[in-house]
Amino acid sequence: MERVLTAKGAATRQRIVEGAAQLIRVEGVQNVGLDDIRGASSTSKSQLFHYFPDGKADLMFAVAQYEAGQVIADQMPQLGDLTTWRKWQAWRRRVIQIYDAQRQACALSALTSQLGTANPATRDIVNALTDEWHAYLAAGVRALKESGEIDARVDVAKSAAAILAAVTGGATLLQSTDRLSYLEDALTEALDGLRRPRR
């Protein structure tokens, strides 16, 4: 695809992606059709296929990429600076605040389950996101370890994975039960677990 986009074209494309993302957050993926997106982004059918030649799948892929980027961006700057225990707590509050605000509107999970986990392109997006997120958390755990705030025997990678799973699970449960407490408890336990002395 050697597409040449003018500034105007790029802006339109971006408007489509953001409009679609917004709609999907509110309505859910399968309740959003191309005509809805067309309406929301003030474009025409031909523009949708002009910028996304492979149609809806192509567009949904772009939206998934956009949303994956948002996941990390939303947690900044806290996620990028987990160097002290206090900063970990700040991040925890930030995460809870984010998911509390969006509630059911977790676009990414909807998208990935919609685009099909079998789709390799979709999986690449999620894998990249997961890896990046894990790397930030691992860096934070390592920092605590090196500063002596937590036990030296802590397995950095595994702890980071467990914390990531806690957030994911808490968010999933929030989405399906509309209760925030799972996310709060899961994060509290996961972080407290870091500090408890090993035996």
Place this chain on the structure above:
Amino acid sequence: MERVLTAKGAATRQRIVEGAAQLIRVEGVQNVGLDDIRGASSTSKSQLFHYFPDGKADLMFAVAQYEAGQVIADQMPQLGDLTTWRKWQAWRRRVIQIYDAQRQACALSALTSQLGTANPATRDIVNALTDEWHAYLAAGVRALKESGEIDARVDVAKSAAAILAAVTGGATLLQSTDRLSYLEDALTEALDGLRRPRR
């Protein structure tokens, strides 16, 4: 709904639900049409609407109920007898084994995200499942506490919630990244965390 079902009718209805559940596990909800279900269950269109008058939504609801029951049933008998540390470990192995086997085929998550988290009927199913699962875990944590295997200061409800979130998160990550390690690490950390001394 004063439906009168003969034994034969009930069997057909059950065949439809199980056939649909099976198909959905493999293909994903939105890739399964009524004609697919008809084929898989060796029925006709009229039978689908005979047993599920409100159409596809009605059928999907029945499938979700069926799958929710499977989640708990699959973890038995281990989940029902978490009275010692060794039994917790056995449950952990069981959970990992289950999700390792089904991989992407977590039908429930697909269904709930598909039926819409907004749908109150769907939410009731998931809430009931979550509550039941949490109750089993809480009973297990309480048993450990009473037998003195873990610290008396452990908050039973919160610990159970954290463990549940660990499983959920691990399963979600397994589904989207196809890596089992998140579930393993999350469960390991959540359970180890229980045993670590409080400060």
Place this chain on the structure above:
DNA sequence: GCTACTCTGGACCTAGCGGTCCAATCTAGG
């Protein structure tokens, strides 16, 4: 200002799929 290419509008097409209908066929109970 010419030209080539991008950008835009919207009518139109079509397949798939949920849903309807009715006639035929079993089956339980008297």
Place this chain on the structure above:
DNA sequence: CCTAGATTGGACCGCTAGGTCCAGAGTAGC
């Protein structure tokens, strides 16, 4: 057996929504 109601088969319908097409407007570079 007889009959009312449950069960079954499958043709048919109509809408939704993704996708196509082409003509016209805008724009960058020469």
